[in-house]
Amino acid sequence: MAQVFPRSANWASKASILAALLIVASILGVVLNINRIDYVSMVGVAIDQPVHFSHKHHVTGMGIDCRYCHTTVEVSAFAGVPPTETCMTCHSQIWTEAPILEPVRASFRDNKAIEWNRVHDLPDFVYFNHSIHVSQGIGCQSCHGQVDQMPLMMKAHTLNMEWCLDCHRDPAQFIRPRDQVFNMNYEYPANQETLGKSLVADYDVQTSQLTNCSICHR
Amino acid sequence: MLASSGCELRQAMYNQEKYEPLEASAFFDDGLSFRNQVTGTVARGQMMLDTHYYQGMVDGQLASTLPVTVSQELLERGQERFNIFCSPCHDQTGSGNGMIVKRGLKQPPSFHQQRLRDIPVGHFYDVITNGFGVMYSYASRIPVEDRWAIAAYIKVLQLSQNVEFDQLPAEDQRQLQ
Numbered sequence: 001m002a003q004v005f006p007r008s009a010n011w012a013s014k015a016s017i018l019a020a021l022l023i024v025a026s027i028l029g030v031v032l033n034i035n036r037i038d039y040v041s042m043v044g045v046a047i048d049q050p051v052h053f054s055h056k057h058h059v060t061g062m063g064i065d066c067r068y069c070h071t072t073v074e075v076s077a078f079a080g081v082p083p084t085e086t087c088m089t090c091h092s093q094i095w096t097e098a099p100i101l102e103p104v105r106a107s108f109r110d111n112k113a114i115e116w117n118r119v120h121d122l123p124d125f126v127y128f129n130h131s132i133h134v135s136q137g138i139g140c141q142s143c144h145g146q147v148d149q150m151p152l153m154m155k156a157h158t159l160n161m162e163w164c165l166d167c168h169r170d171p172a173q174f175i176r177p178r179d180q181v182f183n184m185n186y187e188y189p190a191n192q193e194t195l196g197k198s199l200v201a202d203y204d205v206q207t208s209q210l211t212n213c214s215i216c217h218r
Numbered sequence: 219m220l221a222s223s224g225c226e227l228r229q230a231m232y233n234q235e236k237y238e239p240l241e242a243s244a245f246f247d248d249g250l251s252f253r254n255q256v257t258g259t260v261a262r263g264q265m266m267l268d269t270h271y272y273q274g275m276v277d278g279q280l281a282s283t284l285p286v287t288v289s290q291e292l293l294e295r296g297q298e299r300f301n302i303f304c305s306p307c308h309d310q311t312g313s314g315n316g317m318i319v320k321r322g323l324k325q326p327p328s329f330h331q332q333r334l335r336d337i338p339v340g341h342f343y344d345v346i347t348n349g350f351g352v353m354y355s356y357a358s359r360i361p362v363e364d365r366w367a368i369a370a371y372i373k374v375l376q377l378s379q380n381v382e383f384d385q386l387p388a389e390d391q392r393q394l395q
Contacts, residue, residue, distance in 0.1 A: 062317045065302040071359045078239040089354040090306075093323050113250060115242065124234040 041160065046152035047119050051103050059148040059184065066140060066147075066182055073140075077129040081116055084108045119153045120144075127218045136203050137175045141184055142167070148184040161216075168210035172196030175205070272362060274343035274369075281340035286366045296371025299364045303356055312375045324352055329372055330379045342369035 058064050067073065069082040084107040095101055107114045122128055133143075140147065145156025157163050167174055175196050180186045189195055200207065209215060237243060243251035255261065269275045271285040286292065300310075307316040312329035319325050327334065334341075346365045349355035360368070 062306065062321070064306055067302045068306065068359075081240060083358075085354070085358070090318055090323060092354075093352060094318070094321060112248070115249075123232040124236065124238070125231055 041155070041158040042119075043155050043158055046150070046154045047117050049117055049152065050114055052100060052152065054151045055147050055153060056149055056151050073130050074134050075131055077131065079130050084114055119155055120159060122159060126216050128216070134181055135178070136171075136205055137178050137181060137199055138167075138171070139174075139176055139181045139183065139186060141186065142174045146184065164216065165211060168215075171205055171207065171210070172200050175199045175203070178203075271366075274340035274347070276340075279340075280338040280344065282338035284339060284366055284370055286363070286370075288370055292367050293371055293374055295364065296367035296369075296374075299360065300368050300371050300375075303360060304368065307353075311379065312372060326353065329376055335376050335380065339369050339373055342372050 059066070069086055070079045071082075073079040084104060087104050088108050091101055091104055096105075103114060106112075134140075143157060147153070172193065173196060176186055176188070177199065237251035241251050242249050268285070270281050274281050276283075304312075305316055306318045307323060308314055308326055308329070309316040309319075314326045314328045329335075343365050345353070346356045346360060346368060348357070356365075
């Protein structure tokens, strides 16, 4: 029987095997790295909320401290989202007719919590704790970015494991004096490398354990 | 098929059958997974028998002394908490011209008027705990210990704004002359 494919077709078939492998590899590459693409991990994407609460307006415009609303951030794992009562300490008197605040008033009247959409949400198999970070000199800004400039809340970082580890391997890059944790405009000094190292020592940060799996997966 | 079952497994681990703090619940009528304490019950540690400490009252009168020891630390804590929770309206000096007042909130009285300078320290504890007029209570946001720290700090603020000339350090006296 006559040969269907000429000898030169060997080349084409080898090339197509290679191409198929490349395609599979790149699909895998996309799938495995998809969480690193900002849009997929929602970095920098403002999340819509039942009330258009603006951190920019309340924090920068009026100088309200994070702890006025996120009262448990220094003492518990959970920073906490303020109850409607907190809004009403001011909004029982300010902009009492504004339609934009109607959901807040309704929530207070009917004693029904406002259902804020979560912006940061780690998988349930990861353990995270605010109080240790705050008490060891890690600023809100290091993890949440310029909250004071956000009209609507958005993520500033992916919050994936690689990101946590980048700091846990060497916290001296990001650590700051404790009294600067809530400062949204802190500027790292030129000698951060030396200052960071001495703060890590002063605050007795246990750098040797910080990359153990069991720290975050307990 | 394979891919989708993989995703479901993944989702199950990402969002496990447990409530995180403040997560919504479909089980309870009010939609809260966090259960409020049942009215009329007293949990451990909630027996507030010490009226001086918990209510700012001694023998049915506003306490004129602090139930905690005054220290530099207590006052610094008081200053920090005052600046977080009170200064938006009362401003950092306590004169009642905070940022929120400038945006239309009722102006609170200055802490430096005679009536409030003469009032027992228990009054400040009481106002933080129970609110006053249009001012809301801060009991759910400020723990008891911190309320006393703030009350003590307000007393210090009052003194600082009303120093007699001959009580000033010599250096300041010279500058004023």
